[in-house]
Amino acid sequence: MTILSERSTRLAKSAPSRALQALPVTAFGIDMVLLLIASIAAMIGRANLTWLDESTNLTSMVNDVAPFLAVGWILMIAIVGGYRRSVFGEGTDEFKRILNAGVYTAALVGVTCYLMKYQLSRGFFVLIFVIGTILLLAGRWMLRRALHVARANGALLQQVVIAGGEAQIDDVAAVLRREKWLGYHLVGALTPAGVPGTETASGIPILGDADRHDDIVGLEGIDVIFFTGGSRRSAADLRKVVWELESHDTQLVMAPAMTDFAAERVRTRPVGGLPMIHMESPRYEFAGRWAKRSFDLLGSGALILAFAPIIAFAALQVKLHDRGPVFFRQTRVGKDGREFGCFKFRTMVVNAEAMVAQLQAEQGVDALLFKMKDDPRITKPGTWLRRFSIDELPQLFNVFLGDMSLVGPRPQVPREVALYDEVLRRRLHVRPGMTGLWQVSGRNDLTVEESVRLDLYYIDNWSMTQDLSILARTVGAVMSSRGAY
Structure with missing residues (x-):
C-alpha cells in the first residue's frame, strides 16, 4: 500500500467534517423555533396596539394564517438557498438570502391576501415580518459564532x-x-x-x-x-x-x-464556459472623499461631547501624578506624508523620548512599530489609561481638525516612516486613524508583518461598511484590553 492510500484510509476513518452535513438541519430547526416565537410576539404586540381599529378576530386569524405563513417562509428560505451547506460559516451571502426570503414572503402574503380579499391584520402582518426577520438573522449569526468557536477548538x-x-x-x-x-x-x-x-x-x-x-x-x-x-x-x-x-x-x-482581496473587489463572469475573475482597483481613493470625512467630522464631534467627563477626569489624574504636562503632542506623519501634531494624554515620564534609543538597543529592535511590554517609562495613571485606550481620546480633536480619521492605519513618527519600503508607503495613501483593522485583530500582540498586512488590506479594500464594523469591534477590543500595553 502506498503512502497516499495509507493516508487516505486514515482520513476516511476519521472525518470529523461529516458533522457539517447536520448544519442545514440545525438551521432549519432554529428557524422553525424562531418563527414560532415571532408569531407569538406579533400576536401579543398586535393585541396591545389598541389604536389600530380592526375588526379582525385576532386569535382565529393567527390560528388560520400563522402555520401556513411559517411553512411558506421556511420554504422561501429553502428556495433562495438559505439551507445550502456552502452559505454557512463565512461571507454575507447567508444573511442576504435570509433577508430576501423575508421580503419575498411578505410580498407574496400581501398580494395573496389582497387577491383573495382576506382581512389579515395589518399590525400582525408588520410585526411578524419585522420581528421574524430580525430573529432569523440573529439566529444565523449565533449559529455562525458557534460554528467559529467549534472550529477554533478543532471541531467541524x-x-x-x-x-x-x-x-x-x-x-x-x-x-x-x-x-x-x-x-x-x-x-x-x-x-x-x-x-x-x-x-x-x-x-x-x-x-x-x-x-x-x-x-x-x-x-x-x-x-x-x-x-x-x-x-x-x-x-x-x-x-x-x-x-x-x-x-x-x-x-x-x-x-x-x-x-487579501475583499469580496467587494472580486467579480466572476463566465464567458464561453470560462470563468473570468475580475479584480477591481484598490479603493483607497474612496477613503479620502467627502462621505468618510463627513462621517469623521460628525462622529468625532459627538464622541468629544460624550467623553467630555472622562477626558476631564483623565486630565486631572495625569496632572496630579507628577505635576507634568497633561498632553503629549508628538509629530506624526499623516496622509501623503504630511506631518501633524498628534495629541495624547501623557502616559510616560517627562523624558520618555530620550530613553527610546537605549530601550531599542536593549530589546534589539529598530524603530519600526516599536512597542514593548512592561515599559519602564509608563507612569501609574498611564497604565490604566493605556489599558482602556483612554490616552488616545484627545486624538478625537485631530480627527475633528482633519489630520486623522476615526478608522485607518495608526500614525507613526517620522523616524519610523523613514524605514518604510515601497510597500509600507502605501499606508500614507489614507488618513491615519484612531483605530484600525489590526487594533481590533489583536492590537500589540500581533507581529509587525501581520500588522502591516492588515493595514494594507484595509487600504486596498476600504468601504464604509468595513469602517463601521471596525468601530463596533473596537469597543470589544478596548473592553477586553487584549494586547494593550
Missing part, C-alpha cells in the same frame, strides 16, 4: 488538499492556517512531479503528483480540493477530474494565487 473541520505549484500552495496554505474560523484542516498537497513523503517549503506534506489523474481521484476522506496555479494540467484534464469526483462528495475550489 473540513479535510483539505491543495493541488498546484509549491509556491502557490504555500501562499494559499498561509491564508487557511491564519483564518482558522474557515474550518479548513490542511492535510497535504499535490505538486507537479511530487514525491510522497516529502514536504513543501512551509512544511506541508506532499501526497502525490498534481498532474497524475490517479493521485487526485484516489484521495479518500477529503472534503475539499483547492486547485491553484503551477500545475501543468489542461482544462480538459481538470474537467475529467470534476467528473471523476462527482461520486466522492468532494468540493472543488479554484484558488488563484492572490490574497
Whole structure:
C-alpha cells in the first residue's frame, strides 16, 4: 500500500467534517423555533396596539394564517438557498438570502391576501415580518459564532488538499492556517512531479503528483480540493477530474494565487464556459472623499461631547501624578506624508523620548512599530489609561481638525516612516486613524508583518461598511484590553 492510500484510509476513518452535513438541519430547526416565537410576539404586540381599529378576530386569524405563513417562509428560505451547506460559516451571502426570503414572503402574503380579499391584520402582518426577520438573522449569526468557536477548538473541520505549484500552495496554505474560523484542516498537497513523503517549503506534506489523474481521484476522506496555479494540467484534464469526483462528495475550489482581496473587489463572469475573475482597483481613493470625512467630522464631534467627563477626569489624574504636562503632542506623519501634531494624554515620564534609543538597543529592535511590554517609562495613571485606550481620546480633536480619521492605519513618527519600503508607503495613501483593522485583530500582540498586512488590506479594500464594523469591534477590543500595553 502506498503512502497516499495509507493516508487516505486514515482520513476516511476519521472525518470529523461529516458533522457539517447536520448544519442545514440545525438551521432549519432554529428557524422553525424562531418563527414560532415571532408569531407569538406579533400576536401579543398586535393585541396591545389598541389604536389600530380592526375588526379582525385576532386569535382565529393567527390560528388560520400563522402555520401556513411559517411553512411558506421556511420554504422561501429553502428556495433562495438559505439551507445550502456552502452559505454557512463565512461571507454575507447567508444573511442576504435570509433577508430576501423575508421580503419575498411578505410580498407574496400581501398580494395573496389582497387577491383573495382576506382581512389579515395589518399590525400582525408588520410585526411578524419585522420581528421574524430580525430573529432569523440573529439566529444565523449565533449559529455562525458557534460554528467559529467549534472550529477554533478543532471541531467541524473540513479535510483539505491543495493541488498546484509549491509556491502557490504555500501562499494559499498561509491564508487557511491564519483564518482558522474557515474550518479548513490542511492535510497535504499535490505538486507537479511530487514525491510522497516529502514536504513543501512551509512544511506541508506532499501526497502525490498534481498532474497524475490517479493521485487526485484516489484521495479518500477529503472534503475539499483547492486547485491553484503551477500545475501543468489542461482544462480538459481538470474537467475529467470534476467528473471523476462527482461520486466522492468532494468540493472543488479554484484558488488563484492572490490574497487579501475583499469580496467587494472580486467579480466572476463566465464567458464561453470560462470563468473570468475580475479584480477591481484598490479603493483607497474612496477613503479620502467627502462621505468618510463627513462621517469623521460628525462622529468625532459627538464622541468629544460624550467623553467630555472622562477626558476631564483623565486630565486631572495625569496632572496630579507628577505635576507634568497633561498632553503629549508628538509629530506624526499623516496622509501623503504630511506631518501633524498628534495629541495624547501623557502616559510616560517627562523624558520618555530620550530613553527610546537605549530601550531599542536593549530589546534589539529598530524603530519600526516599536512597542514593548512592561515599559519602564509608563507612569501609574498611564497604565490604566493605556489599558482602556483612554490616552488616545484627545486624538478625537485631530480627527475633528482633519489630520486623522476615526478608522485607518495608526500614525507613526517620522523616524519610523523613514524605514518604510515601497510597500509600507502605501499606508500614507489614507488618513491615519484612531483605530484600525489590526487594533481590533489583536492590537500589540500581533507581529509587525501581520500588522502591516492588515493595514494594507484595509487600504486596498476600504468601504464604509468595513469602517463601521471596525468601530463596533473596537469597543470589544478596548473592553477586553487584549494586547494593550
